[in-house]
Amino acid sequence: xxxxxxxxxxxxxLEANCPKSMRSPIKSEADICWGGRNWEFxxxxxxxxxxxxxxxxxxxxxxxxxxxxxxxxxEEAFVLKEEMRRINARSPLDSFGIWMLGPALLxxxxxxxKLEHLPPIxxxxxxxxxxxxxxxxxxxxxxxxxxxxxxxDHYVVxxxxxxxxxxxxxxxxxxxxxxxxxxxKHEGISFLLIDMDQPGVTTKxxxxxxxxxxxxxxxxxxxxxxxxxxxxxxxxxxxIAKYLxxxxxxxxxxxxxFGGLNPVTAAQTAGEVDEKGRIAxxxxxxxxAELTIDGLAFEATMRRVKEEADHxxxxxxxxxxxxxxxxxxxxxxxxxxxxxxxxxxxxWEGDREEDGEVARNWLRARANSIEGGTSEIQxxxxxxxxxxxxxx
Amino acid sequence: xxxILNEEEQMLRDSAxxxxxxxxxxxxxxxxxxxxxxxxxSKQLWAxxxxxxxxxxxxxxxxxxxxxxxAAAGLLLQEMGRTLTASPFLATxxxxxxxxKLAGTDAQKAAWLPxxxxxxxxxxxxxxxxxxxxxxxxxxxxxxxxxxxxLNGKKRFVSCGMGADAVIVAARTEDDRINLFLVDTGAKxxxxxxxRTVDSHVPADFAFDDVKLDGxxxxxxxxxxxxxxxxxxxxxxACLAAESLGVAEEAFDRTIDYIKEREQxxxxxxxxxxxxxxxxxxxxxxxxxxxxxxxxxRVLDETPSQAPLWCAAAKAKATAVSRLAGSEGIQMYGxxxxxxxxxxxxxxxxxxxxxxxxxxxxxxxxxxxxxxGY
Numbered sequence: 001x002x003x004x005x006x007x008x009x010x011x012x013x014l015e016a017n018c019p020k021s022m023r024s025p026i027k028s029e030a031d032i033c034w035g036g037r038n039w040e041f042x043x044x045x046x047x048x049x050x051x052x053x054x055x056x057x058x059x060x061x062x063x064x065x066x067x068x069x070x071x072x073x074x075e076e077a078f079v080l081k082e083e084m085r086r087i088n089a090r091s092p093l094d095s096f097g098i099w100m101l102g103p104a105l106l107x108x109x110x111x112x113x114k115l116e117h118l119p120p121i122x123x124x125x126x127x128x129x130x131x132x133x134x135x136x137x138x139x140x141x142x143x144x145x146x147x148x149x150x151x152x153d154h155y156v157v158x159x160x161x162x163x164x165x166x167x168x169x170x171x172x173x174x175x176x177x178x179x180x181x182x183x184x185k186h187e188g189i190s191f192l193l194i195d196m197d198q199p200g201v202t203t204k205x206x207x208x209x210x211x212x213x214x215x216x217x218x219x220x221x222x223x224x225x226x227x228x229x230x231x232x233x234x235x236x237x238x239x240i241a242k243y244l245x246x247x248x249x250x251x252x253x254x255x256x257x258f259g260g261l262n263p264v265t266a267a268q269t270a271g272e273v274d275e276k277g278r279i280a281x282x283x284x285x286x287x288x289a290e291l292t293i294d295g296l297a298f299e300a301t302m303r304r305v306k307e308e309a310d311h312x313x314x315x316x317x318x319x320x321x322x323x324x325x326x327x328x329x330x331x332x333x334x335x336x337x338x339x340x341x342x343x344x345x346x347x348w349e350g351d352r353e354e355d356g357e358v359a360r361n362w363l364r365a366r367a368n369s370i371e372g373g374t375s376e377i378q379x380x381x382x383x384x385x386x387x388x389x390x391x392x
Numbered sequence: 393x394x395x396i397l398n399e400e401e402q403m404l405r406d407s408a409x410x411x412x413x414x415x416x417x418x419x420x421x422x423x424x425x426x427x428x429x430x431x432x433x434s435k436q437l438w439a440x441x442x443x444x445x446x447x448x449x450x451x452x453x454x455x456x457x458x459x460x461x462x463a464a465a466g467l468l469l470q471e472m473g474r475t476l477t478a479s480p481f482l483a484t485x486x487x488x489x490x491x492x493k494l495a496g497t498d499a500q501k502a503a504w505l506p507x508x509x510x511x512x513x514x515x516x517x518x519x520x521x522x523x524x525x526x527x528x529x530x531x532x533x534x535x536x537x538x539x540x541x542x543l544n545g546k547k548r549f550v551s552c553g554m555g556a557d558a559v560i561v562a563a564r565t566e567d568d569r570i571n572l573f574l575v576d577t578g579a580k581x582x583x584x585x586x587x588r589t590v591d592s593h594v595p596a597d598f599a600f601d602d603v604k605l606d607g608x609x610x611x612x613x614x615x616x617x618x619x620x621x622x623x624x625x626x627x628x629x630a631c632l633a634a635e636s637l638g639v640a641e642e643a644f645d646r647t648i649d650y651i652k653e654r655e656q657x658x659x660x661x662x663x664x665x666x667x668x669x670x671x672x673x674x675x676x677x678x679x680x681x682x683x684x685x686x687x688x689x690r691v692l693d694e695t696p697s698q699a700p701l702w703c704a705a706a707k708a709k710a711t712a713v714s715r716l717a718g719s720e721g722i723q724m725y726g727x728x729x730x731x732x733x734x735x736x737x738x739x740x741x742x743x744x745x746x747x748x749x750x751x752x753x754x755x756x757x758x759x760x761x762x763x764x765g766y
Contacts, residue, residue: 264766279766289757292764293705297680304395304683311396321676382675383668387648390663 006076010083017052019045022090028353032094035124037171037197053092054123060098063106067114068122074310096165097121097128101174104191104244108232117193130248131161131175131194131218132241139377141176142185142238146220148177148192153227155179155192157200157220163371167203167216172196177225180235191237193229200224210363211348211356246319248372261358262333263288266340279340288336294329301325317385320378327368328375334362393690395683397467404464407444408471415440416477418735424478425592431555432594433478441479442511450489455505457489462627462692466634466685473638476735476742478593480514480552486631487517487624491560491572495611495620500574515574516556518547518598519625525751527562527625530570532600534563534610541565541610543573543581543603551749553577553596554586560611561600562621571617573609580604591745592738623696626703629750630688633703633710636746637685640678640710640717643739647671647721654726667724674713674720681706681713701763708756711747718743 001009022045026032033039033046041047053059056070061077063069072080102121105114120126137144146159157177167173173194180188194201200223203216232240267279267288279285305322309315337358338345348356369375383389397405416437424432441447449465451457465486472481489508492501507513521531532545543563550559561573575582581603584596611617648671651662661667688706691698718740722729729736747753 264764267766273766277765278761285761285766286754286757288766289761289764290708292760293684293708293757294680296702296705297684297709300687301679301683304686307395318679321672321679324672325676325680376669379669379672380665382672387668387671387675388652389648389668389671390652390660 003075003079007079007083010080011086013056014083014087014089018084018087018089019049021045022049022092023088024090025088026090028357031090033090033092033124034095034127034166034169035093036127036169037125038169039124039127049090050092050124057122059093059124060102060118060122063102063118063122067106067118068120069118093124095121095124095127096130097126100130100244100247101128103247104174104231104240107243108191108240113193113229113231126172127166127170129164129167129170129173129196129218131164131167131173133163134160135162139374141241142189144176144178144189146175146177147181148179148190148225150179150227155190155225155227155230157192157194157223157225159220161218161220162206162215164203164216164218165214167196167218168205170196173201173218174231175220175225176237176241183235186238187235189237189241190234191231191240192225193231194220194223194225198223208363209366210360212360245373261337261361263291263336263340266337266345266358270341270344272340272342284336284339288340291329291332291336294325295333298322298325298329317381320373320381321386323372324369324375324378324382327365330368331365334365338362393687393694395686395690400460401464401467404460405467405471408446408468409474411440411444412471412475412477416472416475416479418476418738421476421478421592421738428588429594430586431552432588432592433480433552433555435555437477438479438514439511441481442509446481447485447511448489448505448509449485450493451485451505451509452493455501456509457505458509462630463686463689466631466689469631469635470638470641470685473635473640473742473746474642476639476738480516480555482628482631482635483517483552483556484508484513484515487628488515488560490624490627491517491611491620494615494623495572495613495617497608497611497613499608500611500613504574513558514552514556516550516553516559516577516596517624517628518550518553518559518561519750520548521546522548525748525755527570527622530562530564532561532563534565534571534573534605536566537604539607541573541605541607543575543600543605545600547598547600549587549589549595549749550584550598551593551595553584553598554594556596559598561598569618570621572611572621573605574611575600575603575605575609589745591742593745623699625750626699627692629703629707629756630685630692630699632746632750633681633685633688633706636710636714636743637678637681639739639743639746640681640714643714643717643721643736643743644674644678646736646739647717647724651724661724670720670724674716677713677716681709684709701760704751704756704759704763707751708753708760711743711753711756714743715740715747 033050057065058070060069061072061080065071105117134144148155148157173196175192175194176189177192178188179190200221202219206213206215267273272280274280279288305315345358348359445458446468448457449460452459492504522529534541534543556577559575559577561575562570563573565571581601583599586594587597588594651667652660654661684706688702691702721736722740725736728734
């Protein structure tokens with residue numbers, strides 16, 4: 001089938017199958033469908049939309065068919081994305097299983113592991129969270145101490161993870177666990193898939209400066225992880241973790257696509273514009289113009305790097321520069337939103353559902369340059385791997 | 393629109409790199425400076441550029457050029473930025489050639505474009521009358537006089553003005569519109585004064601005292617002169633941004649090489665996180681500038697209606713990034729970066745001068761705000 005035929009078929013199918021209420025931009029986090037054992041659909045349309053898309057393999061279009069995908073080529077997947085965007089179709093399913101674990105499983109998993117875990121991710125039946133950071137292991141992730149001791153067909157896991165997004169709502173966790181205590185720190189870590197529905201796993205939410213938070217602490221107290229659910233060899237977890245982090249960075253970067261409120265509309269909303277519609281404060285206007293230029297530059301750079309990658313030049317460690325730039329620019333945007341709104345931006349609680357959202361988003365954005373590797377870590381990577389500066 | 397260079401463009405860039413390393417290294421600029429060259433560029437180099445077809449990069453084949461477009465012109469300037477090449481390329485082959493192409497009559501094109509392509513003439517482009525760039529601030533007047541005009545006014549810091557045979561002057565006519573006039577620099581009433589600048593270039597201040605112009609001095613072709621004037625400036629901005637990017641890239645590469653070698657406390661200073669973060673930040677910013685420069689050049693060639701926004705954005709970013717590359721370079725070189733013996737200071741100086749010409753980053757950001765409607 002040619003790409004044009006594929007486009008026509010896709011368009012017709014989407015027209016026929018995407019429910020009307022799923023054709024508008026998501027307004028808040030409540031509109032996102034995460035799936036999982038305990039998921040309650042927000043509407044019948046949300047359920048229908050997920051079922052129909054999963055049936056086609058279009059929740060994970062490029063995955064092989066036997067693992068729940070549609071086996072589409074990159075070009076076809078891009079057409080699907082364009083056609084979905086054309087009608088403002090919402091993503092039928094968002095999950096760390098799709099963004100992070102899936103790519104790692106596809107690359108490092110055995111056929112049996114893929115068959116067991118990928119299709120439930122594609123259908124939204126199992127919701128995953130990521131167990132990487134620990135209280136003593138943030139930027140220096142490889143110093144983690146959660147330990148797993150081999151006992152027959154399983155590991156006994158003890159320790160604590162932190163910043164596990166949505167751990168309280170997830171079914172399984174993919175975690176980095178120290179299984180070879182005698183090995184050098186990067187070589188003693190294994191990548192384990194752990195069912196959270198067992199007595200040894202507990203979670204506790206963490207409250208953030210933005211007032212709400214998806215983050216939790218996760219505790220393992222003699223929890224069990226079957227050896228067959230270890231991805232890769234024992235002690236090979238760091239390699240997998242690094243691969244997975246590059247996917248996480250890419251997804252944080254693409255989230256930094258600059259939709260939503262911008263400082264210009266913020267200034268207009270607050271009435272802080274002159275008779276020509278220009279931002280009244282000339283210094284704020286200048287800052288916004290600089291942000292506009294960097295925003296245009298960033299979006300075009302994402303396209304350039306993608307084009308270069310398709311052309312065989314590879315992205316590699318340049319992803320770190322993009323993560324750094326994207327998240328720093330996004331923080332600036334939220335800061336300027338707040339400045340442009342003045343005291344209106346300070347609203348924390350009110351009568352309407354969206355009251356407080358601007359301030360919460362502003363506070364949430366502070367984490368962009370911390371999560372997925374801090375800006376400083378990204379700069380380290382650029383310095384060492386792109387610029388090849390000598391090690392300290 | 394593609395961000396990938398095609399084969400022809402890659403070949404052009406590679407041959408430019410090789411040629412400039414041989415014929416116009418940084419030492420050539422030093423020589424022009426130390427010998428107080430009266431025009432600030434080498435006529436011999438200009439002739440060599442003509443032999444390679446560079447001078448006619450924007451000129452149609454009918455008029456003896458190669459007509460490769462702005463992306464190609466920008467690639468050449470990027471390489472010239474790397475070697476700090478002083479030449480009339482931007483003034484003549486980009487600005488003057490664009491003005492003639494857009495606003496010239498058939499007769500004007502036939503008379504001048506072949507000469508530009510052949511490297512037989514240098515034409516300067518005169519815009520500014522004050523210290524800061526402002527294309528709307530034109531007080532120079534061209535008043536009707538029989539079939540011709542009388543030109544009165546002043547222009548400042550005209551690039552390559554001392555070596556120019558002619559200069560295209562932006563002047564207001566009686567209807568208050570801005571028009572472009574091609575003026576012989578030897579005409580009676582034209583006075584020019586050299587201004588030796590920090591980057592070792594020699595722009596000229598022009599005074600026009602009742603200069604008598606023939607009717608055909610007015611560029612009055614297919615396109616309205618004022619529209620052409622603004623488009624020429626956009627094109628100049630994108631091409632100059634490409635030069636600034638080249639200046640930044642070379643300053644950056646030299647700095648990275650230097651901090652890998654230079655030792656303090658028994659180790660290369662490039663191993664210190666303080667410098668690594670500054671270098672990685674600069675690298676990231678340069679990635680943004682690279683994108684905007686290529687985007688603006690492609691837009692000029694493919695979708696010129698979008699040129700004002702992208703050319704201003706490219707100029708703003710390339711200006712800021714090249715200044716940062718120069719200043720970070722000097723900082724990381726340390727004391728020797730302040731000496732004339734090392735080249736890094738020359739890059740810093742050119743970054744400042746190229747940044748100022750045709751609008752610096754603040755001015756260009758102001759344009760972006762205006763074009764975006766806020």
